[in-house]
Amino acid sequence: MEFHLQPQKADTTVFEGEGGGYYAWTPPKTPVVEEAVIGAGRLVLQPQGFALPHYADASKIGYVIQGRCTVGLILADKDKPEEKVVIINEGDAIPVKIGSISWWYNGGDSDVSIIFLGESSQSHSRGQFDYFFLSGAIGILRGLSTEFVSKMYGLSGEQSKELVESQSNALVVKIGATIHLPQESNCKQEEYIISSLGVGVEMTSPLVDEVGLTPKLVRLEADTMLDPYYSMAHQIMYVTKGGGRIQMVGLNGARVLDEVVEEGHLIFVPKFFLAAFMATHKGFEFFCVSTSPRALSMHVGGKSSAYKALSSSVLEAALNVSPEFVKSFKSGI
Structure with a gap:
């Protein structure tokens, strides 16, 4: 198979707002991602930037290019969902398994930049990571009727609308001073991240x-x-x-x-x-x-x-x- 091997910078701004942005390499402008069934994206979080909880249809590894970030993970293969919170710093790598839910928060005073690389053989959009959000303007609950949401969570019609519609932003938001997200790990870091990735060493774990x-x-x-x-x-x-x-x-x-x-x-x-x-x-x-x-x-x-x-x-x-x-x-x- 012939590949388009020309090196490329991120070709698409998927989202950009007050809290940060997400940038991707896409098949129309970077054909090799589709040809090789891979995926790549870069997340930038400004101070107090919060990437809304989401899951993806591909496995990937994130590498912290700059800054310090708090990450929440709920693994997809556990019988009882449990949120694990880890702190990742510049030079750390974090594997994110397909279907696992995650959120990302920058509680510092300088930008965080993370590159995500992986394969996209199971993605709905070949050559891209497809994200499904638990909240926000493109959240999954918006696709359900008020009747379904009310029945699922034991809420009134008004409460169901508040649950689904209160967060009108998408992907990345800026957190106000009244909300204090976790900024300390609640688990063994080494079980979820690879700290200080060794230079020239392929990690096996x-x-x-x-x-x-x-x-x-x-x-x-x-x-x-x-x-x-x-x-x-x-x-x-x-x-x-x-x-x-x-x-x-x-x-x-x-x-x-x-x-x-x-x-x-x-x-x-x-x-x-x-x-x-x-x-x-x-x-x-x-x-x-x-x-x-x-x-x-x-x-x-x-x-x-x-x-x-x-x-x-x-x-x-x-x-x-x-x-x-x-x-x-x-x-x-």
Whole structure:
């Protein structure tokens, strides 16, 4: 399958208001999200910004680019619903399983920015995360009649209308001074978040097993290079800081991408395609999510290179070079 691999910044403002906004990559402008059945979105919460309780039709992993955020979670696979509250900080990753209810609140005095990456094979809208809200202008209760709502919750007709219609805003609102949302964790943080995601290390844990995705943070110093590699799973990457150059090789040894990328770009690397990254003088950092809980990879450069592992005689025959060249080549890896 041929993919549109051009790096892209968020192409659509889904919502923007006083409390913050949500920005997405969509199939019409970023075709690869539909082609590869992935999804990506960025949530920005201003101080006192509150993302209304919702669930989604896709599993994803959120990575905190900036700030500190309070998150409420109700997991979909529990017999008795129970709200878990966790605090996530810059550099933390939080897996959000398909169908689980969550809300997000910025109780600080500076903006919070979170990037969400995942797969969208079960989404109603291929290539996007579809959200269903428990309240607000597009809340799910607005689709039910007053008679149904009254019967469900034991309310009068007027009370039912108040329940459904009082919150007239959508997606993100700004909380007034009279409401004090939780700002402390009520559970073991490590059961729900991955704190201080290790640089260059793909995380394996019950958390990533449940969502079926693997997060990794990659950081390159100025003017350095990441050893070229290929992965056995699709990879979605978001440039969090700095920038650099990426080259990608696909079928039949063809270079399919050679681009300069910068902060805010979304990059997609198809499984088994060779990817090589080179940082600028500002360095290069990106958050990466693989569409598998056990994303194996193989390096073809650096000390872990497959070329280094091959026998000298095998390389001599495969490359059609002299023994002296092979010796020089392997010693330089």
